[in-house]
Amino acid sequence: MKKYSVENLVDSLNNPSAVQRLKIQREILRRGKNQSTTTKLESLSSNKSLPPEVRVAALYTLKQLDGADANKFLLSISSDPQMQEHALRVVTDRNKELFMMVEGKQVPLPMDSFSNALKSENLKAKAQAIISLGRLPSTSLSKEVLSLTKRTSGQNTPKETINHANPDLERVIPHLAVRTLVQTDSTQVCLDSIGNDFSPGAFWALRYMHNDKAVSGLIQKYSSMPNNLIKSEILSTLTRLYFKEAIYKGDWWGTRPDNSGPYYDRQPWDQTNRIGEFLKTAMLSLDDKSKSELAKQLSLHKVPLNEPKLYSPSITKEENQKPIVIPIANSKDPNLIANLSFETTMERAMAVKRIPEKGKILFNSNTCSSCHTDANGLQPKGPHLVDIGKRYKKNELIESILKPDAKIAQGFETLAFTTKNGKIITGFVVGESAQIILLRQNTGLSLDLKKDSIDERTPLKNSMMPAGLVNNLTPEQLSDLLAYLDSLNGSPVKK
Numbered sequence: 001m002k003k004y005s006v007e008n009l010v011d012s013l014n015n016p017s018a019v020q021r022l023k024i025q026r027e028i029l030r031r032g033k034n035q036s037t038t039t040k041l042e043s044l045s046s047n048k049s050l051p052p053e054v055r056v057a058a059l060y061t062l063k064q065l066d067g068a069d070a071n072k073f074l075l076s077i078s079s080d081p082q083m084q085e086h087a088l089r090v091v092t093d094r095n096k097e098l099f100m101m102v103e104g105k106q107v108p109l110p111m112d113s114f115s116n117a118l119k120s121e122n123l124k125a126k127a128q129a130i131i132s133l134g135r136l137p138s139t140s141l142s143k144e145v146l147s148l149t150k151r152t153s154g155q156n157t158p159k160e161t162i163n164h165a166n167p168d169l170e171r172v173i174p175h176l177a178v179r180t181l182v183q184t185d186s187t188q189v190c191l192d193s194i195g196n197d198f199s200p201g202a203f204w205a206l207r208y209m210h211n212d213k214a215v216s217g218l219i220q221k222y223s224s225m226p227n228n229l230i231k232s233e234i235l236s237t238l239t240r241l242y243f244k245e246a247i248y249k250g251d252w253w254g255t256r257p258d259n260s261g262p263y264y265d266r267q268p269w270d271q272t273n274r275i276g277e278f279l280k281t282a283m284l285s286l287d288d289k290s291k292s293e294l295a296k297q298l299s300l301h302k303v304p305l306n307e308p309k310l311y312s313p314s315i316t317k318e319e320n321q322k323p324i325v326i327p328i329a330n331s332k333d334p335n336l337i338a339n340l341s342f343e344t345t346m347e348r349a350m351a352v353k354r355i356p357e358k359g360k361i362l363f364n365s366n367t368c369s370s371c372h373t374d375a376n377g378l379q380p381k382g383p384h385l386v387d388i389g390k391r392y393k394k395n396e397l398i399e400s401i402l403k404p405d406a407k408i409a410q411g412f413e414t415l416a417f418t419t420k421n422g423k424i425i426t427g428f429v430v431g432e433s434a435q436i437i438l439l440r441q442n443t444g445l446s447l448d449l450k451k452d453s454i455d456e457r458t459p460l461k462n463s464m465m466p467a468g469l470v471n472n473l474t475p476e477q478l479s480d481l482l483a484y485l486d487s488l489n490g491s492p493v494k495k
């Protein structure tokens with residue numbers, strides 16, 4: 001390749017192999033900037049008879065080689081439908097090259113290519129234009145971007161409930177538009193649109209705008225808006241802005257993080273008190289319906305308006321817990337697991353037919369329910385057992401109940417926490433927020449620990465699930481219990 005002339009080298013980019021193209025691109029870049037390479041790359045990328053991947057390779061090489069000097073050409077070629085998406089991406093690829101050189105001076109990039117793409121039928125080009133605009137310092141197209149927060153069907157919200165397994169494609173463009181409004185600080189455009197057709201998109205973006213202008217604007221709009229629905233949107237948006245997310249300190253990782261949102265580590269910022277005062281005053285003149293709506297928002301966002309304390313732990317402890325009692329088995333009854341060897345129990349439990357209905361009663365009466373959930377949608381405790389029948393064979397389940405220490409379920413290791421005043425507390429982690437850790441101990445009771453009171457956490461080898469829980473059952477009853485676990489399928493009301 002080293003022997004190639006520049007002309008031949010650029011021409012050889014027209015190669016069906018992506019690996020070869022990459023090698024050639026590198027060689028071109030290695031040789032450095034030069035007018036004839038630029039001309040050659042420009043004509044290659046403009047050649048409509050070439051395959052698009054070759055043209056795109058030429059575009060990227062050009063930008064890498066010429067930097068901001070390539071921008072003028074890149075914007076002009078964006079009028080070619082095949083290159084539009086790529087050219088717009090390349091032109092804003094580097095944050096330090098977001099300008100054009102005109103007579104030796106840096107001037108801002110002209111906006112017409114972006115504005116055309118926003119109107120394009122080609123959704124990829126449209127999406128790219130929105131993303132690229134998010135990188136530019138200008139807000140001149142913010143209004144157009146805001147208008148794209150509406151769904152293509154013209155609606156503001158999805159028609160059906162969408163879940164993760166069912167992608168919501170119509171949301172992609174509105175979502176990108178909101179991100180761009182936030183990145184470009186388009187606060188004023190959003191405020192101006194409150195009350196018009198694009199109100200929902202404007203509120204959506206304002207929820208992420210933690211700045212004085214957004215707060216002042218929302219407060220001002222509140223008194224001038226006649227519409228009660230809009231007023232209540234303003235209150236919800238201010239509730240969202242009350243806290244902001246803390247700066248990531250690198251210690252937020254846990255196996256069972258608090259995912260109740262919207263912030264993981266809620267922190268007050270310089271508008272928090274002002275928002276609080278405003279919400280308190282607004283609350284006074286609300287009718288009962290709006291008042292309960294606002295109260296709902298405040299509790300969702302964990303905003304403790306009437307408490308001086310800014311933080312409230314977001315993981316709730318269960319009330320009225322009783323410590324579990326390991327049953328004492330009658331030592332004279334030869335049929336009880338307590339009086340049988342592990343092998344005999346295993347053999348007898350494996351041999352019998354199973355009755356899930358009886359097992360369900362045993363699950364609840366043998367304290368399993370203090371540490372395990374057997375239906376979806378319950379407050380998580382220890383390992384969720386809904387799909388346990390799919391994960392384990394019967395003999396493995398028997399082992400995990402009779403010998404809990406033999407294998408420890410991933411993520412439910414026992415931890416010993418040493419507190420700053422020297423206490424040692426052991427348990428497994430049920431939930432972890434930025435401020436507290438919710439533990440469950442082997443008594444089945446839960447306990448919350450303030451994170452800043454902890455000195456050290458050490459993993460232990462034993463399970464927090466006590467051995468002997470099923471000592472006063474017969475192997476046949478154990479088999480019923482297993483049949484119950486096997487019958488679980490995750491439907492929410494199993495109790």
Ligand code: HEC
Nearest residue numbers: 367368371382383400404408409412442444463464465469
């Ligand atoms: C004090 C709390 C506690 C009680 C009570 C309890 N468990 Fe457990 N259980 C745990 C913990 C913690 C683990 C995870 C550690 C381990 O694998 O031993 C676990 C693990 C399990 C596993 C394996 C789960 C997996 O994903 O690997 C099964 C099955 C199980 N328990 C069943 C039961 C049954 C049945 C009962 C009632 C007889 C019961 N548990 C009572 C705390 C408890």
